[in-house]
Amino acid sequence: MSGAESAGRGVEAAAATAEADGEFRGHGVLRASGAYLGIALIGAALWFLLGHVNAFYSNILASIMIWTIATSGLNLIAGLGGYPSLVQGAFYGIGAYTSSIALAHGQPLWAATALAVALAGAAGLGVGIIFSRTRGQYFAIGTLFFGAVVGLVMNNWASLTQGPIGLSVPFAVPDLETLNALIAVCMVLSLALVVFIGRRRLGLRLVAVREDEDLAEHVGVPTAWTKLAAFVLSACVGGLAGVLIAQYNGTISPELFDYYVGFVMFVALAVGGAGRVLGPLLGSTFIVGVPHLLNLSSGIGQLLVGIVFVAVMILVPGGFMSAVDAVLVVFRRGGQSQ
C-alpha cells in the first residue's frame, strides 16, 4: 500500500494520542507476511489445544474460535468501517439454520455451507440497502431491531425451523478431529481476510468512511458501495460461523441467535479492539471465557461478569489491542527508532 511509510509513523503517533479507538493501519503490530504467519501459527496452536484438552475446555475453546470467526466478519463493517452493526447474530443464525435445513434435505456439506453463506450474504445485502442512509446510534438501534425480527421469525416459523424446540443438526463431518480442523482453518481465514482487506483499497476506503464519511465522499470514495460490500462480506463470514456452530453443537434453537447475541458480538469486538486484526480473538476469549470461568449459571457469576465488563471497558476503552499498542510503543521507543 502506497501510504505505508507515512501510515507507519502514524501508528506511533496514533498510539501516543488519546484517540486509541482501534485505528487500523494495515501495519499495526505486524508487517504483511508477518501478520499471515502469526495468524497461521495461532491457528495451529489453538487447533492443537482443541484436540488435546479435555472436553470441558475444548468446548469453550471451540466456542471462542467460532465466535472469533463471527466477530472477525463483524470487524469489517464495524471495526474498519466504524458502523456499529448489532445484527451479526442474525447472520450467524441464518447460517446455522440454512445449513442445518439443507443438510436435513440431503445436501452435502459443501453445498449446505455455500447456500448458508449465500443466504446470509443476501440478508446482509438487504440490511445494508435498508440502512444505507442511516448512521451512528440510529444504525445501531435499527440493526438491533432487525436482529430481533429475524429471531422472532425463526421462533415463529415452526414449519421451517421447528420453532422454539429447535432443530437437530445432521452431523456432516467425518469426525470431531476434522471438525476441529475446519474450525481452526476458518478462524485463520477470517482473521486473514481482515488483514487482506485492510491492505487493499476497500480497507482504506472503509477506514476513510470511519474517520469522516462525508469528507471521504468528497475526495471521491464511493461510500455507498464501500459500505455495502463490507456489510455483505461481514454477513457471509457470520453465516459461515453459524454453519460451524450448528455442526459443533448438534442442535440449534432460536434463542442462540437472539438479538442479544448480536449485541454481545459487538461488545466482544469492542472489548478486544475494533478495527484490529486480533481484536475479535481477544474479545471472544474474554466474552466467552470469562462467564465460563466465573460460572455463568449462578446469579453471582453473572453479577461478577457485569462488574468485570464495566471495569475492563473503563480501564481500556479502546479495547485490549489498544493496551497492547501502548505496551509496544514503550518497547519501540526503548529500542531502535523507526
Add this chain to the structure above:
Amino acid sequence: MLLQALLNGIVLGSMLALLAVSLTIVFGVMDVPNFAQGGVITLSAYVMLSLHESLHSPFWVAVLGGVAAAGVISVLTERFAYRFVRHRPLAAPAVALGLLLVLDNSALQIWGGEHVSLTPPYAAGLLRIGPAVVPGVGVAVVATALASLILLHLLLSKTRVGRAIRAVSQNSEAAAIVGIRLERQYVMAFFISGVLAGLAAFAYAPTYAVFPYMADGILLNAFVVVILGGLGNVWGAVAAGLLLGVVESLGAVYVSASYQTVFGFAILLLVIVFRPSGLFTTSSGRVA
C-alpha cells in the same frame, strides 16, 4: 373491537412514551442509548415491592420509595460507569451491558427469581368507555404518564435547571460552549431519567409480573420510539410512543399477536429509510 384495541394501544403507548422520554433525556449525555435502563426499572419495581409487602408501607409510600430509588440508581450508573466512557461509542455498549448484568443480577440475588406481583389498591377497578373496558391498572398507566410528562414539560421549559438539561440533552458540545456547568446537568439529567424509569416501573409492574429480567423486552420497543421521535426530542418521543403503542395494538388484534414487534419494525424501517432523523425533528443535517 376497534375501540378496545385503540384503548389498549393508548395504554401501551403511554408506557412506551414514558420509557422513551426517560431514555431520550440522557441522549446528549452519552453517545449510545442507555441500555441499562432495564435494570433500573427492575430494581425500582423490587424496591416498591419490598416496601409494600415486606415492610408494609402504604402503597403510595412504596411507590415513592421505588421512584426515588430509581433516580438514585440511575445517578450511580452515571457516576460510577458511564462517566468514564462518555465519548467512546465503542466502549459504551459494553459498559451498558455490564451495568445491566449487575443490576438485573443484584435483583436476582436480593430477591430471588420467582415472578411476583405488585398489586395496587385500584387493581380491581375497571373503566368502561362504551363497549370497551380499561382495567384500573391501565388507567393508572395513562394517568401517570400524563401527569409525569406535564410536570416534566413544566420543569424543562419554566425552570433554569430544566432549560440547562434541555440544552445538554440536545447537544452537549453547544451547551459547554454556552457555559452550562456540565457535570451537574449530567447528574440531574440522569436523576430525572431514573425518576421517569421508576414511574414506568410503577406503571409496568402491576400489568406484568415482577422478575429480574422484566424490563428487557419492552426496552427494545422503547428504543424504537426514541428513534422515531428523534434522539433527544422529548415531545417526539411522546408522539412516537403513542403511535407505536396504537399500531402494535391494532396489529396484534387484526393481524397476528406473535408478530407484534414486526409492526413496530415496519414503521421504523419506513422512518429510517425516508426520514432518518425521526418523524418529528426538523433539523436538516448540513454537511458543510
Add this chain to the structure above:
Amino acid sequence: MALLEVDGVSKVFGGVQAVRTMQVSVEEGVIQGIIGPNGSGKTTFLGLLSGTFRPDGGSIRLAGRRLDGLSAHRTVKEGVARTFQTTRLFASWPLAANIRLAAEEHRTGGSARSGTYAGLTLERILALAGLDERGGEICASLSNAEQRLAMIAVAVATRPVLLLLDEPAVGMSPTEAGDLARVIRRIRDELAITVMIVEHNMHFMMGLADRILAMNAGAKLAEGTPAEVRRDPDVIASYLGG
C-alpha cells in the same frame, strides 16, 4: 462555451428558500469570487455545485456534461472538488496519507485532464500549497492556516477541473491570507484549474478574483469585475442593511 453553466438552480431547506433560481456562467481559467452577507446562500450554492446537495430545480453543466443530481463522489470524479468552511481533514492521519487517498481515488483520472496532471506528485502538490516538508505531519498538529491549505492540497489531488473553495481564509492573519492568495493563483496558473471562491472578506477577494458574483437572500445581486461590483449600490446596501 463557458466551463460552468448554471441555469435556474434552486434549493429549499426545511421550508427556507436557500437558493433561488441562480443563473451563472464561469469561463475556464477564471478565478471567480462569490460574495455576500451571512445567510445569502453562498455556501449552499457551492454545495449544489459540488454535489453535496441536490438542486430542487435547474441544471448545472460542466464542459457540457450535466452535473445536477450526481452524488458528491461522482461529482468529484467529473472534476469538481471542494473545500469546507469548517476545516475537514482526516485529522489523525498524516497529511501525505490524506493526499494519497484523494489521489488514489483518481489515479486513472479523466483522460482530458491527465495531460495537465502528468507529474502531479505528492511533492508537487505540497509545494503548490506552500506545505513543503509538512507531508509527514499528523493533520491535527498542523496550524490553522496549514490545515486550511491542506484542505486545498487534498482537493487538488483529486485532479479537478473546477475547484470550489468555501471561505478558505477563515482564521488566517493578513500574511497567511496573502500566502493563500498566492497558492490559489499558482494553482490556476500552473494547473489550469478554474477556481470559485466563496468569501465574505471583500478585501481578500478584491485583489484575487477576476470576476465577482454578489449574492443576497439566495439570489444573484450583481456580477462583474471586482471594481464594478464593489461600487454597486445594491451590493453595498446588502452588506450594510442586512
